[in-house]
Amino acid sequence: MALPLPLPNVSSLPSYVPGARAAASGTVPIKLSSNENPLPPLPSVSLAIAAAGASVHRYPDMYAADLVNALARRRGLPAENVIVGAGSVAVLAHLLQAYAGPGREVVYAWRSFEAYPILTALTGATPVTVPLTSGGRHDLNAMAAMISERTAAVMVCSPNNPTGLAVTADEFAAFMDRVPSDVLVVLDEAYVEFVADPAIVNGNDYIGADAWQTHPNVVVLRTMSKAYGLAGLRVGFAYGLAAILAPVRACVTPFSVSSIAQAAALASLEAETELLERVEGIVAERDRVRAALAADGWSIPDPQGNFVWIAAGERTAELVAHLGAQSPAILVRPFTDEGVRMTIGVPEHNDAALVALAQLGWRV
Numbered sequence: 001m002a003l004p005l006p007l008p009n010v011s012s013l014p015s016y017v018p019g020a021r022a023a024a025s026g027t028v029p030i031k032l033s034s035n036e037n038p039l040p041p042l043p044s045v046s047l048a049i050a051a052a053g054a055s056v057h058r059y060p061d062m063y064a065a066d067l068v069n070a071l072a073r074r075r076g077l078p079a080e081n082v083i084v085g086a087g088s089v090a091v092l093a094h095l096l097q098a099y100a101g102p103g104r105e106v107v108y109a110w111r112s113f114e115a116y117p118i119l120t121a122l123t124g125a126t127p128v129t130v131p132l133t134s135g136g137r138h139d140l141n142a143m144a145a146m147i148s149e150r151t152a153a154v155m156v157c158s159p160n161n162p163t164g165l166a167v168t169a170d171e172f173a174a175f176m177d178r179v180p181s182d183v184l185v186v187l188d189e190a191y192v193e194f195v196a197d198p199a200i201v202n203g204n205d206y207i208g209a210d211a212w213q214t215h216p217n218v219v220v221l222r223t224m225s226k227a228y229g230l231a232g233l234r235v236g237f238a239y240g241l242a243a244i245l246a247p248v249r250a251c252v253t254p255f256s257v258s259s260i261a262q263a264a265a266l267a268s269l270e271a272e273t274e275l276l277e278r279v280e281g282i283v284a285e286r287d288r289v290r291a292a293l294a295a296d297g298w299s300i301p302d303p304q305g306n307f308v309w310i311a312a313g314e315r316t317a318e319l320v321a322h323l324g325a326q327s328p329a330i331l332v333r334p335f336t337d338e339g340v341r342m343t344i345g346v347p348e349h350n351d352a353a354l355v356a357l358a359q360l361g362w363r364v
Helices: 043-055 065-074 088-099 115-123 140-145 169-176 209-214 242-249 259-270 272-295 313-324 347-358
Strands: 082-085 105-110 126-131 151-157 184-188 218-223 236-239 307-310 333-335 339-343
Touching: 043 259, 065 082, 065 236, 065 259, 082 088, 082 242, 088 115, 088 151, 088 184, 088 218, 088 236, 088 242, 105 115, 105 140, 115 126, 126 140, 140 151, 140 169, 259 272, 272 307, 272 347, 313 333, 313 339, 313 347
Parallel strands: 105 126, 105 151, 151 184, 184 218
Antiparallel strands: 082 236, 218 236, 307 339, 333 339
């Protein structure tokens, strides 16, 4: 019996691989496999979530107007310069739905965020991948050289997931000077709150009327999953020129940001000072972990997100198996024959990972 056939670009989609999770039974593992905030929501945010639960029989505000307005006020912008979605992945998907498609190309570094090839393929566009440098950084000169008349969009992930390295402000400025104004540039800053190096690009410098006079084609993509600790509620947003965001808004799935997610996001913005103090603690813990690994002989790229990258190469599976054999098991995110991304957790979990890594007897 013949069945309906999916589109070829859907049939060939790579699978998105989430971080490993705990088994249904047995000892609870140490989960450092997803770039989550290890701390629970603030009490004020939890209260907002509980209060919003009383009205889940009603549809949420389809346009998330209160949240959009709050995000716009933070940058002194009108609401038309902000778009929200069910996580930054969804916002990026809508951007590509609006601007990419068959006959067009999307340029991005590889390895980078693994949703990029999936979202590109879903539009029918052709991916144009540019290898990272040997040190795991974006090669923006090579990316600029790959832009052609078919290029619809370029994605720049800074800090880069999974290697953790970030693009400098000077590098990005020089890159933008080479990008035609009719090519969409998405600066994906999912981890921007964890950046400690002042030389790193900050999308805030590309937001606003003055910035858009020079580079109207930049859209800055952010998430509330990492620093704000709302990974389970899915809230992402982007800043951009109103004329660029208008067709994107038409692609957003109606009611995709739940009423609970909107309430939690608003409460998180109100508690931002307290939340960013938590971020400072995670950054300090990240730097401690990197220093400990370096002291033990590991070569770890300068991390600017809430994770570290171990370039284990062909020994990746061995490293993952060793960590998984600990008691409790330590879960990390492997990338076959490339390396391991290890999220920064609470100190005792990080210490367990450091002890286990020291036991391996080999370094990369």
